[in-house]
Amino acid sequence: MIKLLEPSLPTADELLPWLRQIDANHWYSNFGPLERELTQALERHFLDEGLGAASLVLVSSATTALELAVRTLSGVPAPRVLMPALTFIASAQAVLAVGGAPVLADIDPDSWLLTPEIAERALQSGPIDMVMPVATFGCPVDVDAWSRFSQRHGIPVVIDAAGAFGGQSVGAPGVTVVFSFHATKVFSTAEGGALATTDPQLAESLRRRSNFGIGKVGQGVTECGSNAKLSEYHAAIGLASLTGWPERRSRLIALHLAQLQGIAGHALPVTLQARPAQGPYAIFPLLLGSGAERERVEQALTAVNIQHRRWYYPPVQMHELFQNVAKADTLTVTADVAERLLCIPYHLRLGQDDRQAVMKTLQAALA
């Protein structure tokens, strides 16, 4: 069996020094010392990598982060939130969970992302209170372009960059960026997430709201909140992961390059997502020529025990829960991409022989 993805988190030995700190601190959740250390280390990481200056708020998942962001930033009780139809269902569920209404937009045919140009057109179809672009398949989105969009229209933008840690920039005014640290992501705390903003007051509000809206001890709450805190144990996993991150990042970038070379070397007639950088990515999607061709490739991969997946399938509007969802346009590109898209094995335990076997199987199926 060649697996589609294989998470790799810190080993017990790598975790042990951090767990011993928790033992010594007797502090297990509620903004403990490890949670603070991880927050500061990640803020430094964004700066050092040239990804921007921002205040970070760590939370229990990207989904809770999206819920907090929509509730805090939309400014209306039942916000209409524009998002791409091709996304993980969590983007739409987060809006629904806080009483909002997703409004689906189409994606760009090359990047497979919701772009500011598509959102501009969508604004003409009806009122929009907030936009949630998604870094689909971990592909970073242009924060500066979205910052200009936000300023031009006075509409807050929350980027669902769940899978784009390591490549996604943060520091842009008017734009809040959400990351997932779920076990399947390139940087992980097993379960967890983060919000990044250039507005320190907003960061403080998001942080309070992740703790039931509680601010200073003894003062009553003034903001609607939830429980979205990151425990010390999850922070320990994050700190242990961060130690190995630079090496992991380089290996993921090398893997991406090797994968691209494999596709070119085997002259595979597939279309790839127009990605602005070489990585790090956790997913490798490709577009086949048609739905029928995608089915043929799936059968060939299954026959030789190679895992594969139609990622983000079905798109949001095809789920029963969202059958009456508002749509800003015809979603033509989304339907086409969703029909032809397939993800092939992609992870750091994939050997050269495994990659070769995947390429050969694709080549034979596409001959």
Ligand SMILES: Cc1ncc(COP(=O)(O)O)c(C=O)c1O
């Ligand atoms: C685009 C997108 N948004 C949101 C999420 C949810 O992240 P989490 O599992 O941290 O809640 C995911 C998870 O994969 C995702 O891909």
